[in-house]
Amino acid sequence: MSIDTAWARDELAHFLQLTELYRPPDPPGIFSVRASRANRGPQKDIIASAQVVEQILDRVLPRWRTEVPTNKSVNRWCQHREAAQRADTVLLRDAEVRDRLGDNAPQLSAGVMHPWVWDGARALWQSGHYREAVTAAAKKVNAEMQNKTGRRDASETGLFQSAFSREAPKPGQPRLRLMADDGSDTFRSIHRGVMAFAEGCYAGIRNPNSHEDGLPELPEHEALEQLAAFSILARWVDSATVQSA
Structure with a gap:
C-alpha cells in the first residue's frame, strides 16, 4: 500500500x-x-x-x-x-x-513488503544492521510457515519442500496449494518453483548471513533485494490454502 x-x-x-x-x-x-x-x-x-x-x-x-x-x-x-x-x-x-537527476526508475521500499518480512527486519534495519535484519526476516517467514502448517518438526527448506510437495497430504504433513490440482503443467510448475525458490532463499541468503563470521555489512540496496526475495516467499505462504489428510 x-x-x-x-x-x-x-x-x-x-x-x-x-x-x-x-x-x-x-x-x-x-x-x-x-x-x-x-x-x-x-x-x-x-x-x-x-x-x-x-x-x-x-x-x-x-x-x-x-x-x-x-x-x-x-x-x-x-x-x-x-x-x-x-x-x-x-x-x-x-x-x-x-x-x-535522471533517475526516475521505480524505487523499492521495505515498508511495502509483506508485513512478516518488514516486521521481522524493522528494528535491526533502522539501526543499520542490514545482514542481521535479513536473517530476522527469514526467521519470521519460517515461523509463520510453521504456524500455518502446524508443524514444529521441520523448518526452512525441508518444511517448504514438504508443504509444497505435489503428493497428497499425510497425517501431520499438510500441503499448501496456490491453485487447485487440475493435473496441469501450471500446477506442477508453480509448486516446484516455490520449493526451489525457498531453497535458494534459505541456502543462498539466510544460511550465509547467519553462519559466516566476519562478513562485511551488506550494502543497503543488496539487503533490500534479499528482503524482497523473502517477501515473495511470504506472500506465497500467506495466500496458500492448507490441505490436511
Whole structure:
C-alpha cells in the first residue's frame, strides 16, 4: 500500500506547529535575561502527534534515528523536527528530484513488503544492521510457515519442500496449494518453483548471513533485494490454502 502523501504532510505540519520553539513572555513585573525557549504546543499533544509522526518517518526516512543529528540539550524534539522537515521535502519533491537527476526508475521500499518480512527486519534495519535484519526476516517467514502448517518438526527448506510437495497430504504433513490440482503443467510448475525458490532463499541468503563470521555489512540496496526475495516467499505462504489428510 502506497503512502497517503497529503495526509502524511498534514501530520508532519501539525507536529512542526506543536514543536515550534518560542520564548515565553516574562511574567508581569519580571524581566529575565535567559534565552530559554519552549514548544508552543502542550507536551501531551506533542507526544500524541509524535506517535504518528515517528511511523511516517520510519516509512519515509528509515534511518532517521541514526542519520539525523540530535541535540536534546536544546530541546527534546530537535531531532524529530529536523527529520519531519526532511521527510516533508521528500514527500513533496522526491519525484521531481529523481526526474531532474535522471533517475526516475521505480524505487523499492521495505515498508511495502509483506508485513512478516518488514516486521521481522524493522528494528535491526533502522539501526543499520542490514545482514542481521535479513536473517530476522527469514526467521519470521519460517515461523509463520510453521504456524500455518502446524508443524514444529521441520523448518526452512525441508518444511517448504514438504508443504509444497505435489503428493497428497499425510497425517501431520499438510500441503499448501496456490491453485487447485487440475493435473496441469501450471500446477506442477508453480509448486516446484516455490520449493526451489525457498531453497535458494534459505541456502543462498539466510544460511550465509547467519553462519559466516566476519562478513562485511551488506550494502543497503543488496539487503533490500534479499528482503524482497523473502517477501515473495511470504506472500506465497500467506495466500496458500492448507490441505490436511
